[in-house]
Amino acid sequence: xxxxxxxxxxxxxxxxxxxxxxxxxxxxxxxxxxxxxxxxxxxxxxxxxxxxxxxxxxxxxxxxxxxxxxxxxxxxxxxxxxxxxxxxxxxxxxxxxxxxxxxxxxxxxxxx
Amino acid sequence: xxxxxxxxxxxxxxxxxxxxxxxxxxxxxxxxxxxxxxxxxxxxxxxxxxxxxxxxxxxxxxxxxxxxxxxxxxxxxxxxxxxxxxxxxxxxxxxxxxxxxxxxxxxxxxxxx
Numbered sequence: 001x002x003x004x005x006x007x008x009x010x011x012x013x014x015x016x017x018x019x020x021x022x023x024x025x026x027x028x029x030x031x032x033x034x035x036x037x038x039x040x041x042x043x044x045x046x047x048x049x050x051x052x053x054x055x056x057x058x059x060x061x062x063x064x065x066x067x068x069x070x071x072x073x074x075x076x077x078x079x080x081x082x083x084x085x086x087x088x089x090x091x092x093x094x095x096x097x098x099x100x101x102x103x104x105x106x107x108x109x110x111x112x
Numbered sequence: 113x114x115x116x117x118x119x120x121x122x123x124x125x126x127x128x129x130x131x132x133x134x135x136x137x138x139x140x141x142x143x144x145x146x147x148x149x150x151x152x153x154x155x156x157x158x159x160x161x162x163x164x165x166x167x168x169x170x171x172x173x174x175x176x177x178x179x180x181x182x183x184x185x186x187x188x189x190x191x192x193x194x195x196x197x198x199x200x201x202x203x204x205x206x207x208x209x210x211x212x213x214x215x216x217x218x219x220x221x222x223x224x225x
Contacts (some may be wrong), residue, residue: 006154031210031211034214036214042218043116043202043215043219044155044214044216045216046214046215049212093210093211098168098209099157099160099170099209100214101171102154105154
């Protein structure tokens with residue numbers, strides 16, 4: 001079983017704060033990394049798929065970067081809003097495993 | 113509307129009984145997945161299927177069985193051999209199994225007493 005680690009496990013911030021969290025994965029045989037957002041009482045939804053070293057993706061106030069050589073991806077949220085409160089999951093796909101492995105997620109709570 | 117449906121939302125069973133969780137998709141996706149989530153943990157893969165009539169074990173397949181007789185359906189049976197079946201179960205699908213994003217259903221919360 002591949003080891004995909006996310007940190008921190010949980011995060012509490014005030015509205016307007018910017019925040020970031022990390023997904024670490026094995027650097028060998030990298031194929032793709034996905035970020036998902038999972039809001040309470042809803043299904044997880046895809047945010048980004050990242051495939052190339054140095055990739056940067058952006059959707060509104062949320063952005064992500066990828067470093068495949070050192071095996072990590074950062075997710076940034078600029079000016080957090082209460083509606084950003086969710087669990088953010090990363091999923092790593094390598095060429096040998098044939099399937100994605102999810103991290104345990106980072107749960108973000110944004111207080112008004 | 114295209115999407116994934118899981119039923120029922122909540123399921124209660126007595127220990128020793130097999131139970132089947134339904135998952136249907138109308139997205140015309142080839143790949144389908146079953147995950148389990150326990151409190152404080154992420155999604156752990158139980159089984160996945162890349163194409164009709166084919167499926168592979170995930171990381172925690174013991175005590176579970178699946179079938180993929182139709183493209184749109186991927187039912188999961190939780191057997192009496194599963195030692196800790198109480199959990200939240202999520203079904204997902206994707207175009208393929210490589211870099212494609214997964215689309216998730218609403219989940220089924222199974223409680224076994």
